[in-house]
Amino acid sequence: MAVDRLLPTEESVDLLALVRDLCEHELAPYAAQAEESETFPRDAFRTLGKAGLLGLPYPEQYGGAEQPYEVYLQMLEEIAAAWMSVGVGVSVHTMTSYAVATLGTEEQRARLLPDMVGGELLGAYALSEPQAGSDISGLTTKAVRDGDEYVLSGTKAWISHGSHADFYTTFARTSDDPKRGISAFHVPASSPGLSFGAPERKMGLTGSTTTLVNYDQVRVPRSNRIGDEGDGMRIALSALDSGRLGIAACATGLAQAALEVAASYALERQQFGHPIADFQGVQFLLADMAAAVESARSTYLQAARRRDLGRPFTQQAAIAKLVCTDAAMKVTTDAVQVLGGYGYTREFPAERYMREAKVTQIFEGTNQIQRLVISRDLLRSVS
Numbered sequence: 001m002a003v004d005r006l007l008p009t010e011e012s013v014d015l016l017a018l019v020r021d022l023c024e025h026e027l028a029p030y031a032a033q034a035e036e037s038e039t040f041p042r043d044a045f046r047t048l049g050k051a052g053l054l055g056l057p058y059p060e061q062y063g064g065a066e067q068p069y070e071v072y073l074q075m076l077e078e079i080a081a082a083w084m085s086v087g088v089g090v091s092v093h094t095m096t097s098y099a100v101a102t103l104g105t106e107e108q109r110a111r112l113l114p115d116m117v118g119g120e121l122l123g124a125y126a127l128s129e130p131q132a133g134s135d136i137s138g139l140t141t142k143a144v145r146d147g148d149e150y151v152l153s154g155t156k157a158w159i160s161h162g163s164h165a166d167f168y169t170t171f172a173r174t175s176d177d178p179k180r181g182i183s184a185f186h187v188p189a190s191s192p193g194l195s196f197g198a199p200e201r202k203m204g205l206t207g208s209t210t211t212l213v214n215y216d217q218v219r220v221p222r223s224n225r226i227g228d229e230g231d232g233m234r235i236a237l238s239a240l241d242s243g244r245l246g247i248a249a250c251a252t253g254l255a256q257a258a259l260e261v262a263a264s265y266a267l268e269r270q271q272f273g274h275p276i277a278d279f280q281g282v283q284f285l286l287a288d289m290a291a292a293v294e295s296a297r298s299t300y301l302q303a304a305r306r307r308d309l310g311r312p313f314t315q316q317a318a319i320a321k322l323v324c325t326d327a328a329m330k331v332t333t334d335a336v337q338v339l340g341g342y343g344y345t346r347e348f349p350a351e352r353y354m355r356e357a358k359v360t361q362i363f364e365g366t367n368q369i370q371r372l373v374i375s376r377d378l379l380r381s382v383s
């Protein structure tokens with residue numbers, strides 16, 4: 001059952017048709033096998049790049065599709081419904097291009113953006129560290145100025161696309177200043193001194209490789225610093241506002257996929273001489289799942305529309321991340337319930353969806369951190 005989307009332009013309606021066709025033929029058929037064998041879907045990203053889907057919200061001038069967030073997120077939702085690791089990957093990649101697109105110099109945009117948003121290069125976002133997760137002000141990776149270069153040393157943790165990405169948008173300490181001590185850098189994967197840990201052995205999202213990234217005296221030219229020295233925290237937090245909307249859309253797509261599996265199964269599975277969909281207990285479960293998916297979608301769309309209008313959206317992005325990812329956890333768990341014993345097996349995708357949902361409550365700021373963001377913004381606005 002395709003989602004009946006309200007899209008703002010004919011162009012976005014055509015884009016949806018393209019995305020759906022690609023999801024049906026190029027993504028969905030390969031998802032279960034690649035997740036089972038923990039294979040990184042590099043080819044899927046190439047296919048999306050060629051179709052122009054790795055730079056949807058960025059300017060046409062640099063090879064992007066210049067779509068409003070309202071449209072980009074709905075395309076992302078479709079991709080995540082077909083294959084969550086790829087949806088999350090597109091969201092992460094979009095976030096990696098954010099620093100150059102919004103704060104890069106004209107020279108950096110011309111040099112770096114076309115390959116980033118045109119899909120030639122796949123990005124990774126290197127912010128977290130072993131000792132600095134929720135509290136990124138504790139990060140210790142250093143960038144020391146040496147003539148016309150910076151020398152980066154330290155270790156990043158949990159980096160999605162680690163060892164597969166073509167570049168690492170890296171946040172490193174250029175001074176001990178608690179507020180303005182962090183700067184952002186574009187680090188090509190080919191840089192000498194860059195190495196990777198073994199892939200983390202995860203509960204879900206197993207196609208999306210997650211590794212440590214080690215920087216051993218990695219040299220980057222000064223022209224690869226994005227923004228001024230000390231702008232890093234501001235860049236990281238504003239990239240995360242947009243990134244969280246991406247995760248919200250992916251979580252909604254995952255919940256939608258789980259709802260579809262559960263509803264189809266309920267119509268087919270017979271017990272007591274009836275399809276289980278005839279029982280009100282199951283109908284109400286499905287109704288609650290549908291209500292959760294629809295309200296999740298409305299929440300991220302509301303935040304996206306604020307972003308598209310240039311209004312502040314930090315609080316709404318945090319609300320969307322919280323609401324959509326909690327919905328994904330609940331809906332995927334209920335999908336397993338509707339499928340009964342089969343839901344608990346790998347014959348059906350419901351258990352995989354449930355495992356994939358869990359991480360959406362953790363990355364890009366745990367849902368406890370979203371509550372901090374929401375309450376801080378709320379209390380500031382009433383004081």
Ligand SMILES: Cc1cc2nc3c(=O)[nH]c(=O)nc-3n(C[C@H](O)[C@H](O)[C@H](O)COP(=O)(O)OP(=O)(O)OC[C@H]3O[C@@H](n4cnc5c(N)ncnc54)[C@H](O)[C@@H]3O)c2cc1C
Pocket residue numbers: 092124125126127128129130132133134135157158159160161202205210359362363364365366367368369372
């Ligand atoms: C699969 C995966 C992919 C990831 N991809 C990336 C990536 O590409 N790039 C990147 O930079 N990072 C990435 N991350 C890291 C992710 O963003 C962090 O795991 C997350 O921010 C939480 O940090 P932590 O794991 O260190 O948990 P901690 O910060 O140690 O938190 C542990 C627990 O304490 C709670 N907590 C902490 N502080 C507070 C507080 N003040 N109030 C209330 N509760 C609190 C948290 O909510 C959590 O429940 C990824 C993580 C995973 C699992």
